[in-house]
Amino acid sequence: MGLLEASVAVVHGKVVENFRMPSAEDAYYETLIIPGFSDGHAHPQVVDGGVREGRRWSDSYDWLERRELAVDEVKVRRDLELSKRLARLTLLRGLLEGTTLMALTGRLLANVKALLSLKHRPRAVLLPTVMDRAGWTLEEVREDYAKASYLVGDGMARMGIFVHSLRLAKESTVREAISLAAKSGAVLGLHLGEGVSERGRFLEVFGRPPYSIRIVPVHCIDDDMSSLGLSCVACPATNVMLYGRTRRDLSGISAFGSDWPLLLGTTPMHLPLMLRAFRDSPLSLLRSATVGGYRLYNVPHDGDYVAYDASLEEVLRERRPPSLVVVNEEVAVREGRLVEGGYALSDVRKAVEEAVKEALDLYGNGHSASSLLREHEELFMRWS
Numbered sequence: 001m002g003l004l005e006a007s008v009a010v011v012h013g014k015v016v017e018n019f020r021m022p023s024a025e026d027a028y029y030e031t032l033i034i035p036g037f038s039d040g041h042a043h044p045q046v047v048d049g050g051v052r053e054g055r056r057w058s059d060s061y062d063w064l065e066r067r068e069l070a071v072d073e074v075k076v077r078r079d080l081e082l083s084k085r086l087a088r089l090t091l092l093r094g095l096l097e098g099t100t101l102m103a104l105t106g107r108l109l110a111n112v113k114a115l116l117s118l119k120h121r122p123r124a125v126l127l128p129t130v131m132d133r134a135g136w137t138l139e140e141v142r143e144d145y146a147k148a149s150y151l152v153g154d155g156m157a158r159m160g161i162f163v164h165s166l167r168l169a170k171e172s173t174v175r176e177a178i179s180l181a182a183k184s185g186a187v188l189g190l191h192l193g194e195g196v197s198e199r200g201r202f203l204e205v206f207g208r209p210p211y212s213i214r215i216v217p218v219h220c221i222d223d224d225m226s227s228l229g230l231s232c233v234a235c236p237a238t239n240v241m242l243y244g245r246t247r248r249d250l251s252g253i254s255a256f257g258s259d260w261p262l263l264l265g266t267t268p269m270h271l272p273l274m275l276r277a278f279r280d281s282p283l284s285l286l287r288s289a290t291v292g293g294y295r296l297y298n299v300p301h302d303g304d305y306v307a308y309d310a311s312l313e314e315v316l317r318e319r320r321p322p323s324l325v326v327v328n329e330e331v332a333v334r335e336g337r338l339v340e341g342g343y344a345l346s347d348v349r350k351a352v353e354e355a356v357k358e359a360l361d362l363y364g365n366g367h368s369a370s371s372l373l374r375e376h377e378e379l380f381m382r383w384s
Contacts, residue, residue, distance in 0.1 A: 006032035008312050013287025015312075024331075029323065031308040031315055033286070035301035036100030036325060038293020039267040040233035041189070041218045041257025043129075044090035044114075045076055045083050045106040047356045048372055049260050051241050051379055059195025060219070061167055063242055070367035074135035076359050083110030084117070086359070089352050090261045091115065094122050095332050096345040098306040098322040099266040101293055103189070103216075103233075103257065105129045105162045109144040115157065120332035120340050123304070125297045127162035127189050130177050131169050138176055145180065156328065158299060160187035165194075166201045174205050182213050187297060189216040192232070193223030195243050203228075216296060221245065224252035231296060234288075235259040236277045237270050240383045241376075250280045255293035262352050263376040267293075271316050273384040282316055303329035321345050 002025040009019030009032040019032055050067030057063035077083055087110050094102050101123045104111045108128035115121055126148060128141045141161070148159065161181045163169050169177070181188045192198050202225075206215070209229045217225050220232035221239055231254035238259040239246035247253060256274065258266045267289050274285045294301040307324040314320050325333035337344050357369035 002026040004029075004032070004307070006030065006307065008032070009034060010283070010286055010290075010312065012291045013283055015283065024329075027307070027324070029307035030310055031312045033098070033290060033306050033308075033315075035291055035294060035304035036306040036327070037098050037266070037268045037290050038101040038103075038255055038297075039094060039099045039258050039261065040103050040216075040255035040293040040296060041105070041235055041259055042090060042094075042102050042261045042266065043105050043259060044087040044111060044261060045073070046260045047071055047076065047086065047262060047359045048073075048367075049238065049241070049263055049376060051376060053375070053379070056244050057195070057242055059243070060165065060191060061196070063195075064168075070372055071359055071364040075363040077107050077110075077135050079362070080107070080110055080113070082355070082359060082362070083107045084113045085355050086262060087111045087114035088117055089348060089355055090266075091118060091121055091124075092338060092343065092348045093261060093345070093352065094266040095120070095325050095327075095338065096321055096336070096343075096348060097266045098268045098325055100304040100306065100325065100327045101125075101297070101299055101301070102261075102266070103127055103160075103293070103297060105189070107144075108141060108148055112144075112148040118340065120327065120330060120338070121156070122327060122332075123299055123301075124157040125160055125187060125299065126157060127160040127187065129162045129164050130173065131164035132173055133168065136164065138173055138180075142180065158186065158297070159184050160189060163188065163190040165191045166198055166205060171205055178213060185213075187214045187216055189218055189233075191219055192217035192225070193221055194219040194239075195221060197222045199223045199225070214298065218257060220252060221247055226252040231255075233257045233293070233296065237264050237273055237380055237383070240273070240277065241379050246277055248277070248279055250278065250284060250288060254288060254296045256289045260376070262356070263373065264380050265319075268315075269319050270384075272319065273380075275316060276384065286316070303327070
């Protein structure tokens, strides 16, 4: 048995100096974070967010109706192999960036296949997206649901349903989704308050607590759900990119999500934007970005941590990738490279561009993958 040492450790959001803990091997790092980062809301099949220079929308429904995408997202979603490839790259990018838990929306079977293709992977919450539109119907999700349920129970994945939004799913659809989720003791997530208050409509559909299942609202720019016993996942990057605003403090928020991980990176890459956007202390933000997501989704975190050859200040402000990533006591990243395959973050980002190019070639309108990715990244960096 060896000893893992760190100049500074952040354990569940609390700073411990000159930290030591038993490890499989002797090692020293400047910064250790326990558990690793949680990405509480990620769409792994999104290859174009529809953001364009100088364009703003009033709310999510305005964006959904008036955005101009470079790709047919329904066709991407229905292409199982392409969707699996995009999800796999999302998981690998997450590991290399220090994300040890991911809540994945989108195509359920593709996400499951991506998880099973990896020996080392983040913990996952599987939240297939449901709305009353072709490509996202509850009937389509139900076909995949039974095939994925065997993943639950090992501590590495749990099931759920993601109702896209209250205006795009009939009340009967929402109730069926609740029933499906409840049968497996799962989670129900939904976009809520994304530019427009929806608390009243939520109460009409769900009623008041207690609720029969765990409910996780996402975004909540315009709704604080804490009086109903609910806490939100904030996605400040896409909020400011789409609507020019986001929440200013952590009231009613327990975790953070990247929303578009292939385009913007996973939660750790959003830390500089969080520091700029929120009034809360850096340690409070770090707590929400790490253990907050685990607690919100009720996922175990024993044996999950990330280590850096950089100071805590550099981790918070400079998007430093970790040197070591451990999930469930197993090393997934060592010296900044995946144990499985030896790939660095630059290799995975190159593979992401190739996959986006394939999606655009098959189901797009001729837009360049490199320019599309660059456009999103430049806007993201400007806000950060």
